[in-house]
Amino acid sequence: MxxxxxxxxxxxxxxxxxxxxxxxxxxxxxxxxxxxxxxxxxxxxxxxxxxxxxxxxxxxxxxxxxxxxxxxxFHPDTGEKMILIGRMAAQAPMNTIITGGMVTFYKTTAATVFWQWINQTFNAIVNFTNRSGDAPLSKSAILTSYLCACGGALTTALYLNSKVKNMKNPVYARLVPFAAVCGANFINIPMMRNNELRFGTPVTTKEGEKLGNSTRAAFVGIGLVCISRILMATPGMILTPLIMNWATNAGWFCKRPNAMVPFQIALVGLCVTFATPLCCAIFPQMMYISPSSLEPHIQEAAKKRKAEYVYFNKGL
Incomplete structure (x- = not known):
């Protein structure tokens, strides 16, 4: 067969x-x-x-x-076995724990720092593991990306916490972790994949014949990954706080306060399990684009092979 x-x-x-x-x-x-x-x-x-x-x-x-x-x-470009917690299959269980921690323990500075640090450490591993292309990333570049993402997330979270702590509506404080994650994603993902922005991501014909590397394709791919990652975080980090705020006000946990944390983490797990594949699917992993949108050397190579469109792996 x-x-x-x-x-x-x-x-x-x-x-x-x-x-x-x-x-x-x-x-x-x-x-x-x-x-x-x-x-x-x-x-x-x-x-x-x-x-x-x-x-x-x-x-x-x-x-x-x-x-x-x-x-x-296994990585689609290098063929190497990926780090276990960096694989997309680990997203649901890992993000259930981390997102659950961020939306549950957000009231103290120590808890905010700890969970944002854990989240950005995990994100750095995922972004490195699922990068497009096969160009190696130096240890200094990895460390710089990681520190910038952690700094961006912590600065955003601590600043917003200071602004919302005196607000009457507690839902604003519950949404601070999401704002921090959004800001950090726009730092972490481009920096962890800065080799693609500097040297380009591999571009091929539909049949898989390599035409060269394109930084313009890298910009497109990384931008789309940033968008899908934020949308991926949205249900667990926005829907969950809103439901928890409503449930608390409705008195669901008055008689069983110990049920609040398990209920919240279960809700996060449900959101993450469905949001991960559904948001990964928003954009094709193998993107195609007109050669006219890319660099002259890609246009020339595509013209020789009479390729109407060229393809590249945007990463996840």
Whole structure:
């Protein structure tokens, strides 16, 4: 039986197709895959990529499960196994804990500093792990990006906390962590991927033939990632505080105050589990763009190959 796993199983030109794709790619159960399972998936996927045939003893569905397991653990450009907590499959469980901590423990300066630091440390790992391209990032660049993101998040959070602490409506204080996360994302993501902004991200034809590197494509890709990451954080960090504020005022936790934290974290977990794949799906991971929007050397290379559009991995 023939099979083509070089392209996603679901139509990436439609939002529904991308949503199905990312629900499978970000499935939290993928983080529990053993080394043996990951290595088996790698062997099968690499064999099927070239043979375009379902191996003996496997079904088509099994091959696709292997493909999504492989894609969840190995970088699409480098082929390297990604850090476990940096994989998109770890987003839901990790963000449930971190977002839950930020929206629960936001009243004291110490708690604000701690949870924003934890969040930016995690974000730095995710942004580095899911960067586009295969250019190495120096230790000094990683450290600079990390410190700037932490500084930006903490400055935003502490400044806003000082402004809202005397406001009568407590919902404003509950929304401070979201504002800090938004500000930090616009620092952390571009800086952690600054090699792409400096040297460009790989651009290819539809068939995968590399045409060169483009900094303009990198700007587009990183900008879209910033937007999707903020939208990803929105349900858990805005909807949850609003619901908790309403539930508290309605007296839900008067008799069971100890239920407040578990309820809030469960609500965050529900939001994050669905928001992660749905927001990853807003923009295609493999973006296509007219060569006329990119640098002259890309235009020239595309013209030689008669490519109407060129493609690049925007990252996640």
């Amino acid at each position: 023939s099979i083509d796993i070089n392209k996603p199983r679901y139509d990436q030109d439609t939002y529904i197709g991308r949503a199905y794709h990312f629900f499978r790619l970000t499935n939290p159960l993928n983080v529990f895959a053993t080394e043996k399972e990951l290595n088996e998936a790698k062997v099968i996927v690499e064999a099927v990529k070239y043979s375009h045939k379902v191996p003996k003893g496997y079904t088509e569905d099994q091959v696709w499960r292997m493909k999504y397991l492989y894609d969840s653990a």
